[in-house]
Amino acid sequence: MPMNPKLYQWLIGCFAAVGSFTFGYDLGVIAEILPALQGVKGFSPSSNEQGLITSLLSVGAFCGAFFASWLADAIGRRGTILAATILFCFGAALQAGSQNNGFLMGGRFVTGGGIGIYCMIVPLYQAEIAHPSVRGYLTALQQLFLGLGGLISSWVGYGCYVHLTGEVRFRLPLALQIAPAAVLGCFIYMFPESPRYLMQKDRQEDALQTLANLHAHGDITNPLVLGQIAEIREHMDAARSIGNPWKEMVGSASNRRRLTIGITIQAATQLTGGSAISYFLPEIYDLMGFSTSRSLLINSISSIIALVGEISCMLLVDRLGRRWPLIIGSIVMSITFIIGAILLVKYPADQLNNSAHWGFTVVTWVFSFTYASTAGTISWVYPSEIFSNSSRSKSVAVCTMTSFAFSTFVSQVTPIALENIGWRYYILYVVCNLSNAFVFWAFFPETSGIPIEEMDNLFSEASLFIPLSKWTPTNDSGRTELEIRAEKQEVYVTNQENTANVA
Numbered sequence: 001m002p003m004n005p006k007l008y009q010w011l012i013g014c015f016a017a018v019g020s021f022t023f024g025y026d027l028g029v030i031a032e033i034l035p036a037l038q039g040v041k042g043f044s045p046s047s048n049e050q051g052l053i054t055s056l057l058s059v060g061a062f063c064g065a066f067f068a069s070w071l072a073d074a075i076g077r078r079g080t081i082l083a084a085t086i087l088f089c090f091g092a093a094l095q096a097g098s099q100n101n102g103f104l105m106g107g108r109f110v111t112g113g114g115i116g117i118y119c120m121i122v123p124l125y126q127a128e129i130a131h132p133s134v135r136g137y138l139t140a141l142q143q144l145f146l147g148l149g150g151l152i153s154s155w156v157g158y159g160c161y162v163h164l165t166g167e168v169r170f171r172l173p174l175a176l177q178i179a180p181a182a183v184l185g186c187f188i189y190m191f192p193e194s195p196r197y198l199m200q201k202d203r204q205e206d207a208l209q210t211l212a213n214l215h216a217h218g219d220i221t222n223p224l225v226l227g228q229i230a231e232i233r234e235h236m237d238a239a240r241s242i243g244n245p246w247k248e249m250v251g252s253a254s255n256r257r258r259l260t261i262g263i264t265i266q267a268a269t270q271l272t273g274g275s276a277i278s279y280f281l282p283e284i285y286d287l288m289g290f291s292t293s294r295s296l297l298i299n300s301i302s303s304i305i306a307l308v309g310e311i312s313c314m315l316l317v318d319r320l321g322r323r324w325p326l327i328i329g330s331i332v333m334s335i336t337f338i339i340g341a342i343l344l345v346k347y348p349a350d351q352l353n354n355s356a357h358w359g360f361t362v363v364t365w366v367f368s369f370t371y372a373s374t375a376g377t378i379s380w381v382y383p384s385e386i387f388s389n390s391s392r393s394k395s396v397a398v399c400t401m402t403s404f405a406f407s408t409f410v411s412q413v414t415p416i417a418l419e420n421i422g423w424r425y426y427i428l429y430v431v432c433n434l435s436n437a438f439v440f441w442a443f444f445p446e447t448s449g450i451p452i453e454e455m456d457n458l459f460s461e462a463s464l465f466i467p468l469s470k471w472t473p474t475n476d477s478g479r480t481e482l483e484i485r486a487e488k489q490e491v492y493v494t495n496q497e498n499t500a501n502v503a
Contacts, residue, residue: 005213069397089178116400127139154302245394249395255387262396336366383396
């Protein structure tokens with residue numbers, strides 16, 4: 001018996017998200033690696049060097065995301081995932097075998113190249129295989145697996161820091177990240193290619209069968225499948241007539257609007273404070289007098305709480321939508337930074353207070369849950385679904401590059417800011433989160449449940465100021481839409497047969 005389509009999509013999405021798992025692991029493990037390097041011959045990085053070790057991953061990811069857009073259209077979504085795997089494993093091996101800070105920085109940069117490709121291609125691939133009713137659920141797997149990677153790396157790092165000594169304390173956690181990436185690279189070609197990529201390469205029969213396997217138990221006569229293939233064909237034909245996809249990104253008001261929104265959500269997410277806390281939690285807790293081992297333990301617990309948030313978002317994002325979770329989440333995150341700043345002012349490191357320590361810890365945990373269940377996850381869901389077929393891979397690449405550009409900024413600035421201005425650094429994130437809430441409320445339309453091919457109409461017709469917008473989808477996702485799409489396919493097939501008969 002054929003597998004249930006939604007289960008099949010979920011399994012494919014999970015396997016592809018192993019690439020995000022590697023990102024989460026490498027992202028989280030650095031919080032343990034930096035203190036573990038202190039006192040080791042050839043390492044012992046200063047604040048500036050800590051910032052470079054951390055930020056070079058983002059610099060590499062920025063470059064990787066840029067080249068991923070060409071790879072995605074040249075060798076397919078699966079081939080691009082394989083390319084990312086090879087680059088990631090090479091960089092991880094360099095990190096694990098590094099002999100000094102420079103060696104480690106080089107490994108971080110190469111690993112970042114693989115991560116940048118992963119972060120661009122995985123949500124795009126997931127969005128392109130998903131039914132509109134579960135697209136948010138499926139693309140949210142990106143952040144869920146990122147959280148799983150962070151969870152495992154935080155506990156592995158904590159265990160290595162507490163129970164091991166010498167170089168093995170940082171080499172072992174860095175080496176372990178090769179294993180999941182290698183599994184992904186070995187088996188990715190057992191899973192289907194994106195039907196939209198197949199259509200782009202004029203492999204129409206393969207695209208039809210893939211869509212049928214994904215959405216209709218393999219039935220190529222299913223109305224949904226026939227309607228989807230017809231609509232994808234229309235958009236692909238339109239895309240071919242346009243020409244340069246880079247120019248197409250800014251070639252119309254609708255596309256410029258989408259690109260601006262995609263860039264904005266990625267930049268705004270990096271300015272929530274999530275990256276600063278993830279990268280430099282021990283340094284932040286040091287402001288209140290926490291020991292390194294205790295701060296790493298708290299970070300490990302935070303990763304569990306964040307995972308719960310990511311699961312919550314994955315289960316609810318198609319019901320609650322994208323817009324209001326972003327707005328409410330930004331307000332809550334701002335409040336956590338206000339409370340955190342007050343505690344840092346009243347109870348600095350030289351005035352130890354157990355109640356204040358617990359208060360600061362709980363506030364950090366609330367932030368972790370809120371970030372993971374809102375902006376941290378939706379920032380990958382939203383850009384993967386809003387762009388047209390003609391420029392999707394290039395536009396998603398630009399959004400991913402924006403994420404890593406701002407991540408680089410945060411990584412480089414945070415250790416220096418914590419050392420020089422302490423609690424005042426929290427003010428930046430109070431202001432940014434409140435600003436984010438306003439921008440999401442004012443300019444971000446709701447995209448939940450809207451087919452990818454319908455996004456052109458949404459961003460062309462909906463008001464720029466969303467609270468005043470009256471736009472609704474041309475068709476809902478019910479039977480009427482399926483019949484309309486199927487009719488398009490039947491007309492196409494009839495025309496093809498007539499052409500063949502005349503010939």
